[in-house]
Amino acid sequence: MVKGSNKAADRLAKLEEQRARINAEIQRVRAREQQQERKNETRRKVLVGAMILAKVNSSEWPE
Known part of the structure; x- marks a missing residue:
């Protein structure tokens, strides 16, 4: 009986x-x-920031 429970505990x-x-x-x-x-x-x-900055620099976007 002890052997069986030992195997179960190991598993x-x-x-x-x-x-x-x-x-x-x-x-x-x-x-x-x-x-x-x-x-x-x-x-x-x-x-997105680079796109907005490019538009501001090219005057396509109001500052």
Whole structure:
């Protein structure tokens, strides 16, 4: 009886370890996605600002 519960405990420990690794990977992927979204948003803002500045400099946009 003890052997069976020991195997179950070992399997449970391995599954917990696996879950921890998977959760860590999920966090890494989400962090990467958020970082890319921030980069994309910054790029959009820079491009819009450059477009507005170009229009102001060419007198197409009132100051």
